[in-house]
Amino acid sequence: MEWTGQVYADTPTVAAQTYIEASPRRVWECVSDIQLMPRLSAELRSVHWLDEASGPAPGARFAGQNEHDALGSWETISTIVTCEPEHSFAWAVGSPEYPSSIWRFTLRPEGSGTVLEQWTQMGPARSGLSYAIDAMPDKEQKIVFVRLREFESGMEANLAAIKTLMEQEA
Template identity: 55%
Template sequence: MERTGARYADRPTVEADTWIDAPPERVWTFVSDVELMPSMSAELQSVRWLDGASGPALGARFVGRNSNEFAGEWETTSHIVEFDPPRVFAWAVEDPERPFADWRFTLRPQDGGTRLHQWMRLGPGRSNLAVLIERMPDREQQIVRIRMRQLQESIIATLAHIKRLAEAPDRARPPGPVPNPLDRRRPGREAPVVASHAGEVCGVPPLGSGSPRCRSIRPWRPC
């Protein structure tokens, strides 16, 4: 697990990888299944394709509907910017030229299975995270640090979910979503081994004791 950057302008990144006991072609079916993403996230509620698309392809667009107790509900449009089965799958959130965030999966054969790597980078687009930082410039590093911990946790949960699906003995998807350690609001959820997620709560809760200041801010859309 690696993280870089202390300020939004640094375009901070976070990444992790895992080995999966399944061939890349098998892992790819889960990595590229955009409509499977909500089952891997505590925040992403649904995904729908745009422009008549029914599956992933270079240039295809999809809308993600998100929800959390701090930001309310919002949608973002993502553009698939790299699509090379079964090796690379990447998308940019909002404007591909100045995205709110970039996300990428890479796969390569290793030891009879697959080494799956996930990477993401914030900015440089003026997302609502950037707007929040503009309102609280003295807390920028704290906001970015917490946000990146959340993103780290999200990636860990996603990789574990894909590994479980790809290694399922019956080669079928287990029914229902895999418990997501990122959502501490839902009963029965346990804290993750590594503390954080793409929780896109974006550092709002821990900015102070109870952080009443952040709770009162007008809802913003995380990446």
């Protein structure tokens, strides 16, 4: 990732992708299972469905418990905003109309496997990162850049773990 000079208000994004030697159907089953992500993520500790939801569907909500050395612990409420089996799975953190972030997995068939991309957008609503920016507004670009790098590193680790899981089961 290159230095972009973006600020939080720009709703910066970052993405990572990998090729997995597994069908989109199998990869979809993995990435749409919210219970898998706490096993892979460096920050997400646990998740559970809300409002009697039991699986991914547009509008379904889930709570997540997160932890970060510098940011502490916090809970998020996310709403699934895209659920297109074998193609795209996305959720908005906070309000779906004005989220603090959006996260998405996109699947694309290629050859005998699947290209899997994980993408995220920061903002437009405030998040825990906003407190650091409020405390050091002159360092906003650096704070945003460092957080995007953390997201990118986490996504690369998630994708590598999903790839290993899928290819070992093949």
